[in-house]
Amino acid sequence: DSGVTQTPKHLITATGQRVTLRCSPRSGDLSVYWYQQSLDQGLQFLIQYYNGEERAKGNILERFSAQQFPDLHSELNLSSLELGDSALYFCASSGGTADQETQYFGPGTRLLVL
């Protein structure tokens, strides 16, 4: 158990809908990262937050957004969903912004868009 929690575990929805994925980092960790894992693309970095502020953006679509709250939990919002958004979404956390800090991953949310 990494100490990172994610809810829900599974999500089934329809095209055009909007969903929210939630992540609670390890106790004391300030950085939260979101990754998308699909069969053909592997793990792709989406976005990073550090202590409530956006720190870095990766391959995140404009339809997707995230935020980190004062209690350090984070939410990833996916809107106008398309079939191709079906994937595993992982949250990871680390202690801070130091580049050499290890990221610990949560169990993921499996999203299926029908």
Added chain:
Amino acid sequence: EDQVTQSPEALRLQEGESSSLNCSYTVSGLRGLFWYRQDPGKGPEFLFTLYSAGEEKEKERLKATLTKKESFLHITAPKPEDSATYLCAVHVNQAGTALIFGKGTTLSVSS
């Protein structure tokens, strides 16, 4: 463009048959190389971090090594419970950049 390539894509071993997984990278300014293990439908589990060429780390039957262009994950006398996908990731010299992952090597160990 920063790239991480893992080979082979899949590897089948008999229990006790040692082998190595490769992770080659072309990045501008490596700041750390990470190995993770991922079981089907689960999140990646941290194994090792390597920072500089020549560094080695061991954990049970696994040993990770790093050169200037690649890393190897050596598996000695594997057991069926070592079956998983092994992911390599790099942290590069760009402010705020997260991990860049390879596509992984799926290892199957049969008894």
